[in-house]
Amino acid sequence: MYLGGLIRKEFGRIRSDKRTLILLFVIPVILIFVFGLTTGGGLTKFFTSAIITLDDMPTYDNFPSNSSEYDDTFISIMQYNTSSWGFHSYYNATDLEEYDNAFQNCYDILRSGDIDIIIVLPRNFSESVENKTNPVLIYHIDASDPAAITAIEVAIQEPIALFRAETDMIANFTIMVPYLEFDVPFWESAILNYALPLILPIIILGTTMNLTSLSIVSEGPLPRMLITPTAKREIILSKLIANSVIMLLQSTEIFVLTAFFGLYSLGSLFYFFLVLIMIGFSGICIGLFISALSPTEQSANQMYLIMFIIIILFSGSILPLGDIEGGMQIFMNMLPLSNAVPLITDITLKGLPLNLTSLFWLNLSSSIYVILAYIIYMFKKLEV
Amino acid sequence: MVDVNNLNVKFGEKHVVHDVSFTVDKGEIIGLFGISGAGKTTIVRVLTCQIEKKHWTGNVMVTGLSPEKKSNHSKILSNIGYVPQLELLNLYFELDPMVNVEVFTSTYGMNKKRAKETAEELFKILDIPRDTWKKRVEKMSGGEKKRLSMAIGLIHNPDVLFLDEPTTGVDASKRYDILSYLKKLNQKLNTTMFIITHDLESALICDKVAILKDGRLLEFDTSQNLISSLPSEGLIARFTIEDLNEKLIAFIKKFPSIRRIIRVGNEAIEVLMENFEENLPKLIEYMVDNNITITSMSKDIATFRRYFQIRIQKEEEEESSLKEVKVIRK
Ligand SMILES: Nc1ncnc2c1ncn2[C@@H]1O[C@H](COP(=O)(O)OP(=O)(O)OP(=O)(O)O)[C@@H](O)[C@H]1O
Ligand SMILES: [Mg+2]
Numbered sequence: 001m002y003l004g005g006l007i008r009k010e011f012g013r014i015r016s017d018k019r020t021l022i023l024l025f026v027i028p029v030i031l032i033f034v035f036g037l038t039t040g041g042g043l044t045k046f047f048t049s050a051i052i053t054l055d056d057m058p059t060y061d062n063f064p065s066n067s068s069e070y071d072d073t074f075i076s077i078m079q080y081n082t083s084s085w086g087f088h089s090y091y092n093a094t095d096l097e098e099y100d101n102a103f104q105n106c107y108d109i110l111r112s113g114d115i116d117i118i119i120v121l122p123r124n125f126s127e128s129v130e131n132k133t134n135p136v137l138i139y140h141i142d143a144s145d146p147a148a149i150t151a152i153e154v155a156i157q158e159p160i161a162l163f164r165a166e167t168d169m170i171a172n173f174t175i176m177v178p179y180l181e182f183d184v185p186f187w188e189s190a191i192l193n194y195a196l197p198l199i200l201p202i203i204i205l206g207t208t209m210n211l212t213s214l215s216i217v218s219e220g221p222l223p224r225m226l227i228t229p230t231a232k233r234e235i236i237l238s239k240l241i242a243n244s245v246i247m248l249l250q251s252t253e254i255f256v257l258t259a260f261f262g263l264y265s266l267g268s269l270f271y272f273f274l275v276l277i278m279i280g281f282s283g284i285c286i287g288l289f290i291s292a293l294s295p296t297e298q299s300a301n302q303m304y305l306i307m308f309i310i311i312i313l314f315s316g317s318i319l320p321l322g323d324i325e326g327g328m329q330i331f332m333n334m335l336p337l338s339n340a341v342p343l344i345t346d347i348t349l350k351g352l353p354l355n356l357t358s359l360f361w362l363n364l365s366s367s368i369y370v371i372l373a374y375i376i377y378m379f380k381k382l383e384v
Numbered sequence: 385m386v387d388v389n390n391l392n393v394k395f396g397e398k399h400v401v402h403d404v405s406f407t408v409d410k411g412e413i414i415g416l417f418g419i420s421g422a423g424k425t426t427i428v429r430v431l432t433c434q435i436e437k438k439h440w441t442g443n444v445m446v447t448g449l450s451p452e453k454k455s456n457h458s459k460i461l462s463n464i465g466y467v468p469q470l471e472l473l474n475l476y477f478e479l480d481p482m483v484n485v486e487v488f489t490s491t492y493g494m495n496k497k498r499a500k501e502t503a504e505e506l507f508k509i510l511d512i513p514r515d516t517w518k519k520r521v522e523k524m525s526g527g528e529k530k531r532l533s534m535a536i537g538l539i540h541n542p543d544v545l546f547l548d549e550p551t552t553g554v555d556a557s558k559r560y561d562i563l564s565y566l567k568k569l570n571q572k573l574n575t576t577m578f579i580i581t582h583d584l585e586s587a588l589i590c591d592k593v594a595i596l597k598d599g600r601l602l603e604f605d606t607s608q609n610l611i612s613s614l615p616s617e618g619l620i621a622r623f624t625i626e627d628l629n630e631k632l633i634a635f636i637k638k639f640p641s642i643r644r645i646i647r648v649g650n651e652a653i654e655v656l657m658e659n660f661e662e663n664l665p666k667l668i669e670y671m672v673d674n675n676i677t678i679t680s681m682s683k684d685i686a687t688f689r690r691y692f693q694i695r696i697q698k699e700e701e702e703e704s705s706l707k708e709v710k711v712i713r714k
Contacts, residue, residue: 005490008483009476016478016520220472227432227466228491229458383434 003238006230010242013219014211024207024246028254031203035192036261047116047148047155048086050106051075054093055125070126070135070167077162078119084155088115110142117141117152129167134174150194193264196348198317200254201340204276205283206308208247212287213304215239216377217294223382236374239288247280266351274354275343278362282336285369286311292376311335316342333361334368385410385544385576386431391442393426393435393599400426401440401599408592410543413570413577415587417692418596424580427596428546431578432466433457447543462492465542465575469549471529474536477522481512481532484521485539492540499539506535509572510565527558531565538569544576551583563589587688595692597699607688614694615643616660618686621667624652626677639670644694651679654690 014020055071079087088109091102106118120138128135137160141152160173216222216239225235255273265272290307294300312318315337332338339358346352386408393401401423408414416424429435430444433451447463449456468474476484482503489499507517510531516524521532530550537545550566551559567589570577579586587593587607595603595610603610611618625632628651637645641658648654657663664683671678686694 002490002493005487008490009479009487012479012483013476220470221474221476224466224468224473225491227434227461227464228488229461229493230491383429 002230003234003241006234006238007242010215010238011245013215014242014246020207020211023210024250025253027207028203028250029257031199032192032254032257032261035195035199046084046086047152048088048114049078049117049119050088050109050115051078051090051119051121052093052099052102052106053090053121053125054099054123055121056094056123070129071121073166074121074125074159074163077159077166081162082159084158107140110140113142116148117156129169132169134172136174139175192258192262193348196258196263197341197344198315200258200276200344201279201315201337202312204247204251204254204279205286205311205336205340207250208243208280208283209287209290209304209308211246212239212243212284213290213294213300214297215243215288216291216373217297217300226382232378233374236288236370236377240284240370243284243287244281247284248277251276251280263348265348267347267353271354272344272347275340275347275359278359278366279336279340282340282362282366282369285366285373286336288373289369289376292373292380311337314338315340334365336362336365339365385412385447386578387443387445388427388431389443391427391430391440391444393423393430393440395439399599401430404442404596404599404601406594406601406604408576408578410576411570411574412591413566413579413589415590415593416578416580416596417582417584417587417593419582419696421598422596423599424596425548426599428548428578428580431544432464432546433460462540463543465537465540465545467533467537467545467547467550469552471533474533475521475529478520480518480520481507481524481535482517484532484536488536488539494540502539502541503535506538506569507532509568510535526554527561530554530562534565534569538573538575541573542575544578546578546580548580549582550579551581551586559583559585584687584689584692593688595695597696602695602699607691610695611686611688611691614686614691615656615658618691619656619660620684620686620690621655621657621660621664622648622652622682622684623655623671623678624649624680625671626651626679628653632676635674636667636671636676639667642667644697646690646693646697656686656694 053071093099118140339362391404485503641663644656646654
């Protein structure tokens with residue numbers, strides 16, 4: 001095999017394609033920059049709260065006398081000390097009936113838009129602060145605004161931090177919001193971090209697919225190559241290698257950039273980088289598949305767009321697909337984002353180890369695309 | 385160098401090449417002529433290992449190896465070069481000539497130094513200016529691209545070079561340039577060349593010409609021999625006649641020794657006949673006697689172009705008379 005010249009050729013062709021290079025290396029910079037700056041660690045939005053406290057700290061004898069009710073402390077912090085919160089009202093509820101009334105009241109205010117959040121302090125709030133077990137904080141928000149969900153989640157960290165300082169609390173809060181399982185510390189760039197698991201795979205996949213989707217159709221002398229001792233598999237292999245090298249450069253760039261703009265990862269950065277590369281590889285394989293399948297450059301462009309939209313729509317992050325099963329499950333697994341998005345979420349936001357099942361499916365789908373590309377290319381009629 | 389014996393090519397029911405046989409020696413330039421669909425490309429595709437064995441039968445040897453065996457392909461492909469009709473099928477326009485050279489030579493496993501030397505030698509023969517060697521191919525002129533394409537075809541010093549329509553779409557003055565470059569390369573490198581072409585002028589540089597029609601090889605010989613096989617060794621009389629029409633031509637055709645009349649213009653015909661020198665004065669007398677106004681007259685030897693026309697015409701006449709016989713038999 002004489003791959004050297006073929007690989008050199010691929011690099012030459014990629015280098016001459018300025019448009020794709022810009023897409024590969026400049027677009028991620030701009031996007032990450034934009035997402036990184038929108039929050040930049042600071043909190044720009046101002047929220048208003050109403051608080052219902054169920055706290056009924058009993059004054060047992062064995063408690064020191066200064067163990068005043070900590071719910072008051074929390075309420076006063078919300079009222080006076082925070083920079084990102086406004087305060088609407090608070091309710092003391094000692095029994096369930098009072099709670100129901102208070103909640104109904106707050107609920108109406110929330111719906112009217114005068115407040116953004118209802119914070120509920122549970123019955124044992126002061127007790128757990130005192131006992132140094134995790135106090136629970138429950139909040140309800142208007143979930144119809146996804147951006148606010150994220151922003152509030154970040155903003156709530158401020159009073160919590162103030163509260164912990166005030167009370168010398170060692171234990172952390174357990175925040176209970178049914179649909180938010182993770183959090184990013186308020187000093188990190190929140191929007192960037194919440195956007196990363198979806199935005200990064202989309203950027204990487206979109207650009208690498210773009211890189212390779214024309215790589216076969218647009219190569220005029222390709223049929224002519226077959227009147228040399230070059231084998232078809234060498235041609236495909238050289239494309240895979242050259243494009244993978246470019247993709248590695250891109251993944252490195254993205255990795256460094258996200259770190260620079262406040263990547264917050266609970267899990268291993270190495271895994272994060274690994275997943276970036278695998279997403280890139282998937283994009284290359286799908287691009288080659290499109291390129292092998294398309295008779296013309298125009299049809300390759302169309303197919304690229306269609307595939308890309310399908311991949312995004314069925315990523316699991318756009319349409320609420322939930323836990324689907326059967327044929328649809330396999331279909332989704334063949335679309336890289338449905339595995340890539342949870343993989344990154346797990347690592348950066350949840351600090352989980354690599355999900356091997358998702359990783360398996362992601363790489364299996366890449367292999368299938370590249371094998372299909374090879375088979376189609378083998379049977380493709382190429383004539384000079 | 386190239387031996388073809390009873391080559392038949394069938395695509396399903398379609399019989400594309402019929403019993404074609406010919407032999408080509410080292411260093412010869414062969415022109416493959418024939419109107420569109422004659423099977424020129426198909427024959428070359430068999431020789432260049434591009435048609436699966438199931439589609440063809442016959443004994444074919446290229447540089448001593450048969451394309452029949454898949455295991456021979458890579459060797460045959462190392463021994464032959466190919467220059468497609470369009471440069472964009474042969475050159476990476478986004479790369480410079482030297483990188484193009486590198487790409488192609490690497491597929492033959494040539495080392496870089498030898499590749500560079502060969503390229504420089506070929507570029508010099510083909511007058512590819514040195515300042516273009518390191519610029520993108522797309523910046524080169526049309527003629528330079530064409531020549532570079534030839535250089536790439538010859539870069540591994542193949543024994544046989546196949547060229548597809550090297551002069552098609554090139555204006556007349558450049559056409560002769562290309563032909564003379566090809567002749568020059570052939571003489572310097574002693575490369576056997578196959579030229580597929582519609583351009584009958586190309587016969588000028590061909591040692592032998594093959595004329596194909598509907599997948600059959602009608603002739604395979606030097607163009608001199610073919611022209612001399614015409615009546616009176618290919619001598620032709622050319623007349624310009626006032627108010628020329630088909631009726632008039634039919635009338636002239638009645639003159640006994642005339643073998644063929646070809647209308648070559650609105651008022652011009654060319655005439656082939658037996659015993660040319662003896663019969664020409666008689667023909668002129670016959671025309672004058674019958675009030676045909678000859679405005680000019682000249683005597684010449686048939687070109688290959690004329691030969692080709694006559695040969696194809698003859699074939700068509702024979703075919704149609706064969707058809708008539710068939711109809712009568714029915
Ligand atoms: N793969 C194929 N399958 C079916 N028919 C084919 C195939 N390749 C060629 N033919 C037919 O064989 C005949 C000869 O084609 P070929 O390309 O050899 O002609 P040609 O002499 O090169 O013509 P041109 O001057 O137009 O290039 C044509 O009728 C063509 O349609
Ligand atoms: Mg042809």
